[in-house]
Amino acid sequence: MFHYMVVIAVASGKGGTGKTAVATSLALVADNTCQILDCDVEAPNVALYLPFHTGEEMKARRPVPEIDPEVCTYCGECAKACQYNAIAIAPKVAMTFPELCHSCGACYIACPIPGAIKEIDRIIGAIRKGQTRNGHELIEGRINVGEAIATPLIKQVKEKIRSDTLTIIDSPPGNGCPVVESISEADFVFLVTEPTPFGAYDLSLAIELTKILDLPAGVIINRDGIGSSQKIEELCKRTNIPILLRIPFERKIAEEYSQGRVLVDIVPSLRAKFQTLLSDAISK
């Protein structure tokens, strides 16, 4: 079986539910070698489980404004245009806050004085691209400490998606812009949760997000047994999202996972289940 342009994303709402455990397991049960994108750029961790065997690193940049105080007339049009308050203009003061800038370019358009604002490149992180020992291609985004805006880097990681292979995206937690950027072009989204009130609540937001983005999704319950999954079951029934898999809560899994082993290697009986999950997701 050969796949064309299939993108599978793993998201969660709540952090720490097991996105990476699921994403790395899906990669290991794929029929052919595939691409894995670590879009959790604030804390990429796929490489802890599927380490780079070969690889190269590129700097990730994005354009931000720089104001020339010799040319600027302090009219304030750029600050007015900026939706992110990344520019402050006061009499005789022009300041930019690049970490708040979304690189939208509105300030350049709004500025009436030619040459007052120029675009400079800001290094926001790095993208590492290489092969894992199993022959999969791993692309990891890693944002610099202190950078507030992850989406431009995630976009650059996604530019590496190839059209001739299966792509698995390990998404960031939450339901904000970085997640939207990570999953918006996926063909199927696995939502990983845990049977706790936090897991259920954040899952409800994640399901809502997949509905808004019109993405087919299914739920995986991790650490099954640590609490009641009744809320999750009711939620899934109400929203018509299937519960596809339950991963039991076992000390052995936690211990070996913490040593860098992939879930399907720790529990070989899960291998067939992940194979079914993957082929069902691909055919959707």
Place this chain on the structure above:
Amino acid sequence: MKVAVTSSGKSLDEAIDPRFGRCAFFLIFELPDRTPRVIPNQSGTAMHGAGIATAQMVCQEGIQTVITGNVGPNAFQVLSSAGVQVFTTGPTSVKDALEKFERKELMPLKTPSGPGHMGMGGGGGRGMGGGGGRRRSG
């Protein structure tokens, strides 16, 4: 001298608002006159950069002195570049803060008084769970 005090309400008897960027109101005084001009802080609910936008407004109003509870690094950078002096005080009324300032009991800040995001408040957790959850924002 034009002085702005961050306030939780519209009169001198109200408590000062300890937040700068996300304060509810500014009471602006032309000292020694104690009649305030009230400006609601339009940037208080901004998603990002509330301190920056608020500081810009203060500078554009021609205010030379701000009395508040805490100022984050971005707002402080804008205010100090524009030559605005910042004085901080603990919880008290606007009236009391003003009197302390006039008696020179408040010291001007040389560095930001807080780490930023002080005024964001709790309960706004965006997709943030407990346990292993990590805070994320859009």
